[in-house]
Amino acid sequence: MAEAGRVVIIGAGFGGLSAARKLARAGVPLTLIDKKNHHLFQPLLYQVASAALSPAEIAVPVRSVLSPGKTGDVKILMEEVQGIDTDRKLVRSVGGDEIAYESLIIAAGSKFTYFGKEDEWAENAPALKSLDDALNIRRRVLLAFERAETTHDENLRQRLMTFVIIGGGPTGVEMAGALAELARATLARDFTNIDPRAARVVLVEAVDTLLGAYPAHLGAYAEKKLTELGVEVRTQSPVEVINADGVTAGGEMIETSNIFWCAGVEAVPVGEWLGVPTEKNGTVPVGADLRLPGRKDIFIIGDAATVLDEDGKPFPALAPVAKQQGKYAADAIIRQREGRAEQAPFHYRDWGTMATIGRAAAVAKFGKIEVTGFPAWLLWGFVHVAYLVGFRNRITVLINWLWHWLTYAKGSRLITGPDEAAIRAVDSRKAVDEELDKTVNAVD
Amino acid sequence: MAEAGRVVIIGAGFGGLSAARKLARAGVPLTLIDKKNHHLFQPLLYQVASAALSPAEIAVPVRSVLSPGKTGDVKILMEEVQGIDTDRKLVRSVGGDEIAYESLIIAAGSKFTYFGKEDEWAENAPALKSLDDALNIRRRVLLAFERAETTHDENLRQRLMTFVIIGGGPTGVEMAGALAELARATLARDFTNIDPRAARVVLVEAVDTLLGAYPAHLGAYAEKKLTELGVEVRTQSPVEVINADGVTAGGEMIETSNIFWCAGVEAVPVGEWLGVPTEKNGTVPVGADLRLPGRKDIFIIGDAATVLDEDGKPFPALAPVAKQQGKYAADAIIRQREGRAEQAPFHYRDWGTMATIGRAAAVAKFGKIEVTGFPAWLLWGFVHVAYLVGFRNRITVLINWLWHWLTYAKGSRLITGPDEAAIRAVDSRKAVDEELDKTVNAVD
Structure with a gap:
């Protein structure tokens, strides 16, 4: 399947998609490979997991963003990558195809890491990374309340109504x-045997402050706001044990059946594909031109790469960084093809970072300016909606938020998926417990 | 768990929910049991299966419709029913609970029947009944195009791009x-190796006309419109064989990997629960007062019951019938409690029936009046949106339809679920085929 002059992009996240758009507009023939059929707006994923938004509101089919029939010579393959042959200049897929490239952009992203304990911990502490993860977590959260409502075992009820986020x-x-x-708000009056407001939400963090990437007093503000919302914040509590009974962190054992993993990330195995050494977190170090050292035809961008800034510090794994790197790599390829001069080294324009803490509290940092509280929340909402890919998504997300804001009702709290089959197939609470864990963990 | 004076309702479909709302408003203590946590707007289910709408747009959590904390003494249990003890007056759940009732309304609905061939056919011809069914069918349809795009086997491609609806x-x-x-419209320009417009859609029907419940010339109109849309309509073609290679109907073998079952329905095992004889289709015959003969305390309504009208013909299995029966049963219970006179026998007010055939073609029947074409489509849209439970759903469905109407873009065509895990886990096309069938059929 040799083909001359083609750019191949691996990954349809923020980095890959911004590169693809720029190249397509310039008329460069390209092939985009992703194992999913959709681009995911990752910063809002937790809103699907907590039943505030629907999957279709934060994800958009790659084919509808880059409609191949409309945007020149664009091919989209829903495939998983198995390896890269840098000598023959081709990408090998799990399905056995070989896709030839002239230039290659690797934007394969990252996944959560359990620090080597994946076999032990992943089963009882699912991570929040993909749309399937979010749907699984949503299912587990909603089913926990449903089962707490019907159980006669006080101890089980306590475990079901305790949520630990790591x-x-x-x-x-x-x-x-x-x-x-x-x-405390949405479900408060929906049950009769239990009071959802009595649910415990515990946030566990290994180091002594929340939001480590932000200035310390913003972390302190987040801790104060979370505490006001009723969250128990445990800093300086590295996780020691996770099993079916609960989690032990910082010497304290918390009994729970709901543990969600939002801790360290590591890059997908780009190093293995290329046969090159990686950093400890799996990222591949690249130069300020975002190229694999010694290879003018291979760019690595976004969460899969380590790029150092002017001060020798790595750029953070954030959507805006990936987007700007995608544009930079596309521009470099266009210049190369047109025989124009090389660009200056990659420079990140930091428009600020933000996080939200429930309804109407947030922290934001724009260069030297820091904002907290309701103004930060408004800004957060504005920026996130503006960034959403697709006009229709923007409108429906706005309506959902407005509605949620006015009524506290969460319209997306549907339980779908294997759990119902599991509940039907078995006939004791204990078996449901086990079956549920099995089916939930079987996916992804 | 004996409790006096409680009404128990089995099923949160159109019938059960309308009874529950009326009883709750009258202050009657009630328990609603359903194995799902959501009420489903079934008439629009095919729009989820064909990627036009999202699950949250046609389903609403039962707890948000009947918020127990707001509407008096309402309990909601997410449980599956195992049996009914009519002497001790209690419902037994699969989880082992016994729920005592003073009056019982059974609104447990129907499921598709494979006419005794479930073991052979269900695996290769999934039915369209629940939200999970719709999501599975959506996944299969979208994956079929994705795999047709990447395969090098012309024969497999043909099979993947043939869709048979039974x-x-x-x-x-x-x-x-x-x-x-x-x-033909939405996906037309989204692929490069295949032309989605070349996909075959075949509709197979055993008898000699479509829409058997409508007057014959409306069935003929539907056939004409479907043919204009490119659908191959095969009437007088009873299904003979369904297997992994395809379907044989009316003597013709159609090779396909996409068979969807939309044929006969039968009631859930209400007869078994009660230990009473049923009709051939599993429904339980009840009197014009909707009560189980000889039992003043048990009502059976909706798809689970056979009720004869004044002319001795059974009422059709339609949402409006179930809704009106739910109100009737609730009213009978309220009268009984207040010592008022019995109602007149159940009478169905027929506001008309409708079906839609793609974009801007529909058939509708209102008493003696029949409408076809664009006016029927407008009416259809208006009535369905007006009936949707929940204000927010109405707005977002309207926006989605308007958007779809203007752009032909289907925003909900996300592939989620086990398929991706399957694709990742295996490494040949054939294995993907098998794995996919397994995982898709494992659910429900």
């Missing part, structure tokens, strides 16, 4: 705030 | 029209 970064902070609100 | 009732007609539009 990781005090933006995802963990946002997830804890959203779960506390779900329990 | 059953020429409203669901089958609507599903065939929606799939033809998905292929």
Whole structure:
């Protein structure tokens, strides 16, 4: 399947998609490979997990963003990558295809890491990374309340109504705030045997502050706001044990059947594909031109790469960084093809970072300016909606938020998926417990 | 768990929910049991299966409709029913609970029947009944195009791009029209190796006309419109064989990997629960007062019951019938409690029936008046949106339809679920085939 002059992009996240759009507009023939059929707006994923938004509101089919029939010579393959042959210049897919490239952009992203304990921990502490993860977590949260309502075992009820979130970064902070609100406001009057407001939400963080990437006093503000929402914040509590009974962190054992993993990330195995050494977190170090050292035809961008800034510090794994790197790599390829001069080294324009803590509290940082509280929340909402891919998504997300804001009702709290089959197939609470864990963990 | 004076309702479909609302408003203590946590707007289910709407747009959590904390003494249990003890007056759940009732309303609905061939046919011809069914069918349809795009086997490609819908009732007609539009308009320019417009959509019906419940010339109109949309309509073609290679109907073998079942329905095992004889289709015959003969305390309504009208003909299994029966049963219970006179026998007010055939073609029947074409489509849209439970759903469905109407873009065509895990886990096309069938059929 040799083909001359083609750019191949691996990954349809923020980095890959921004590169693809720029190249397509310039008329460069390209093939985009992703194992999913959709681009995911990852910063809002926790809102699906906490039943505030629907999957279709934060994800958009790659084919509808880059409609191949409309945007020149664009091919989209829903495939998984198995390896890269840098000598023959081709990407090998799991399905056995070989896709030839002239230039290659690797934007394969990252996944959560359990720090080597995946075999032990992943089963009882699912991570929040993909749309399927979010749907599984939503199912587990909603089913926990349903089962707490019907059980006659007081001890089981306590375990079902305890939620532990591991990781005090933006995802963990946002997830804890959203779960506390779900329990204390949305579900408050929906049950008769239990009081959802009595649910415990515990946020566990290994180091001594939340939001480590932000200035310390913003972390302190987040901790104060979460505490006001009823979240128990445990800093300096590295996780020691996770099993079916609960989690032990910082010497304390918390009995729970709901543990969600929002901690460290590591890159997908780009190093293995290329046969090159990686950093400890799996990322591949690249130069300030985003190229694999010694290879003018291979770019690595976004969460899969480590790029150092002017001060020698790595750029953070954020959507805006990936987007700007995608545009940079596309521009470099266009210049190369047109025989124009090389660009200056990659420079990141920091428009600020933000996190939200439940309803109407947020922290934001724009360069030297820091904002907290309701103004930060408004800004957060505005920026996130504006960034959403697709006009229709923007409108429906706005309506959903407005509606949620006015009524505290969460319209997306549907339980779908294998759990119902499991409930039907078995006939004791205990078996449901086990079956549920099995089916939930079987997916992804 | 004996409790005096409680009404127990089994099923949160149109019938059960309308009874529950009326009883709750009258202050009657009630328990609603359903194995799902959501009420489903079944008439639009095919729009989820054909990627036009999202699950949250046609389903609403039962707890948000009947918020127990707001509407008096209402309990909601997410449980599956195992049996009914009519002497001790209690409902037994699969989980082992016994729920005592003073009056019982059984509104447990229906499921598709494979006419005794379930073991052979269900695996290769999934039915369209629940939200999970719709999501599975959506996944299969979208994955079929993705795999047709990447395969090098021309024969497999043909099979992947052939869609067979079995059953020429409203669901089958609507599903065939929606799939033809998905292929010919929405996806038309999204692929490079295949032309989605070349997809075959075949609608198979055993008898000699579509829409058997409507007057004959409306069935003929539907057939003409479907043919214009490119659907191959095969009437007088009873299904003989269904297997992994395809379907044989009316002596013709159609090779396909996409067979969807929209044929006969039968009631859930209400007869078994009660230990009473049923009709051939599993429904329990009840009197014109909707009560189980000889039992003043048990009502059976909706698809689970056979009720004869003044002319001795059974009422059709339609949402409006179930709704009106739910109100009737609730009213009978309220009268009984207040010591008032019995109602007149149940009378169905027929506001008309409708079906839609793709974009801007529909058939409708209101008493003696029949409408076809664009006016019928407008009416259909208006009535369905007006009936949707929940204000927010109405707005977002309207926006989605308007958007779809203007752009032909289907925003909900996300592939989620086990398929991706399957694709990741295996490494040959054939294995993907098998794995996919397994995982898709494992659910429900």
